[in-house]
Each structure stands twice: as structure tokens, then as C-alpha cells.
Amino acid sequence: GESVGLHLPTLSVQEGDNSIINCAYSNSASDYFIWYKQESGKGPQFIIDIRSNMDKRQGQRVTVLLNKTVKHLSLQIAATQPGDSAVYFCAENRDNQGGKLIFGQGTELSVKP
Amino acid sequence: DTGVSQDPRHKITKRGQNVTFRCDPISEHNRLYWYRQTLGQGPEFLTYFQNEAQLEKSRLLSDRFSAERPKGSFSTLEIQRTEQGDSAMYLCASSVRSQELNEKLFFGSGTQLSVL
Numbered sequence: 001g002e003s004v005g006l007h008l009p010t011l012s013v014q015e016g017d018n019s020i021i022n023c024a025y026s027n028s029a030s031d032y033f034i035w036y037k038q039e040s041g042k043g044p045q046f047i048i049d050i051r052s053n054m055d056k057r058q059g060q061r062v063t064v065l066l067n068k069t070v071k072h073l074s075l076q077i078a079a080t081q082p083g084d085s086a087v088y089f090c091a092e093n094r095d096n097q098g099g100k101l102i103f104g105q106g107t108e109l110s111v112k113p
Numbered sequence: 114d115t116g117v118s119q120d121p122r123h124k125i126t127k128r129g130q131n132v133t134f135r136c137d138p139i140s141e142h143n144r145l146y147w148y149r150q151t152l153g154q155g156p157e158f159l160t161y162f163q164n165e166a167q168l169e170k171s172r173l174l175s176d177r178f179s180a181e182r183p184k185g186s187f188s189t190l191e192i193q194r195t196e197q198g199d200s201a202m203y204l205c206a207s208s209v210r211s212q213e214l215n216e217k218l219f220f221g222s223g224t225q226l227s228v229l
Contacts, residue, residue, distance in 0.1 A: 043223050103156050
């Protein structure tokens with residue numbers, strides 16, 4: 001399954017499928033990007049980050065892609081599991097802003113067993 | 114478990130009352146952040162500390178809000194004369210400033226404030 005557009009708040013996928021969550025960021029000066037996962041009643045949990053001098057970074061079952069030309073970020077989750085169900089936020093940062101992150105709206109991922 | 118601890122987890126108060134929240138960061142982290150999150154939205158930056166110094170405050174932080182980190186360890190966020198619009202999740206995060214240019218923030222579970 002794949003989310004499209006800037007403001008699609010929900011994404012529903014079948015267990016075992018790959019998920020793609022998209023995010024458009026606002027500031028061309030941003031040089032650091034992070035994906036967070038937030039489960040109900042909990043704080044955001046760091047998933048993966050990428051700096052602007054890279055266009056792809058892989059973690060365990062997750063891959064982040066960065067397209068600076070169109071200011072677009074995506075999170076790919078391989079073999080999506082029920083435990084992946086959560087809201088996913090992208091966040092952007094510039095070095096001179098320290099840890100001051102600008103968060104996107106978020107996408108709710110629902111995994112059907 | 115990220116190691117950032119917040120207390121209380123939930124707070125219900127009446128409009129006009131004062132409330133105070135506490136955050137204990139990861140022990141070796143010198144930076145501490147407060148964010149606010151409303152339902153369906155991403156967290157919004159409020160303020161941050163490096164050790165005991167408060168380095169930046171957002172325009173979202175009205176005069177009724179005050180944050181402290183007196184010994185460079187735990188921090189408190191106080192809201193005076195609460196209003197219904199203050200109802201939100203208040204998140205604390207910590208990080209360590211290193212030679213790397215960007216910081217990885219670790220968030221606590223937040224304090225959910227409901228103002229009646």
C-alpha cells in the first residue's frame with residue numbers, strides 16, 4: 001500500500017505487504033530528517049534518520065528515501081506487521097535550529113491481519 | 114523504553130488552576146526539550162534547555178507558561194491560570210549535543226492535560 005498526496009491521514013495495508021508513507025517537507029534549508037512512530041498514548045519513537053547529503057538509508061525492515069529536488073521524503077516498511085500499526089510522523093531540522101524539529105501532520109498506518 | 118520519564122501521565126484540572134509537569138531526561142543528555150501535541154497533529158516545539166540554560170522559547174509559549182531546569186537535570190513546565198485551549202499532550206525529549214551536526218531526540222510518553 002502507498003499513501004499519496006500531502007494530507008492523506010490514513011493508510012491501510014495487509015499484513016506482510018510493504019508500506020510506503022510519504023511526506024513533503026517545507027524548508028529547502030532543512031538538512032536532517034527523521035521518521036518517528038507514535039503509538040496510542042505514547043510519545044514519538046525514533047525509527048530512522050537521514051541527512052541531506054544522502055538520498056537513501058536503510059534500517060531493519062525500514063528504508064527512508066529523500067528527494068531534495070521536490071522536497072519529498074518517504075518511509076518504506078517491508079513485510080508490514082500488526083505491531084507496525086501507529087501514526088508515523090516525518091520531521092525536519094536545520095543545524096542552526098538544534099533539536100527544534102518541525103513535524104508533519106502524520107499518517108496513521110493500519111495493518112490488517 | 115527511551116529512558117525519558119514524565120510525571121504525571123495524566124492531569125485533569127479546572128480552568129484557572131495552575132499545573133506543573135516534571136520531566137527526567139536520559140541522564141547523560143545535556144539538552145532537554147518541551148513540545149506540545151494536540152489530537153491528530155504533530156508535536157510543536159515550545160522551548161529547550163542546554164544544561165540549566167533556557168536557550169529558546171517558541172511564540173507558542175505564552176506568559177502563563179514557564180519552564181525551568183535548575184540543576185541541568187530534571188525540568189518542570191508550569192502553566193498558570195489554565196485555559197481550555199491548553200488541553201494537549203505535553204512531551205519532553207532529550208538529546209546529547211555531539212560533534213555531529215544534528216541531534217537525535219528521544220521522547221518521553223508525555224503528560225496528557227485536560228482542562229475542564
